[in-house]
Amino acid sequence: MEHECSPFCDLPVPTSTAPDDAHGAWCVSQPVGREILANTDTGPTEITIDRVQSWPTHDERSLIRLDLEPLAHPVLHSAARLTSGAARQLAATLIHAADLTDELTSGDA
16 A cells, blocks of 8 residues: 655655555755764764654644764664754754854953
């Protein structure tokens, strides 16, 4: 049985000839921006931000996903899903922290 994906979904829709496991439990958009490289305790990690929605039930609203993939340890791959409000709060906090860091750095000169 075919189920309709979210309008933003960038994954192939499962059909009777393509199994559901090719799609997974989430509709996933294309990345919202370029991958970000961060350093973690396990080494360099790529952070990708995209939109997701549960599939096939669509019982949750669209969420923002932070997908973290350690380059040296892909088995430690993880993801965090945020509401739009939580994503805005995180973005504001990151901007504030970056401003504070820039102030400290410029004070060192």
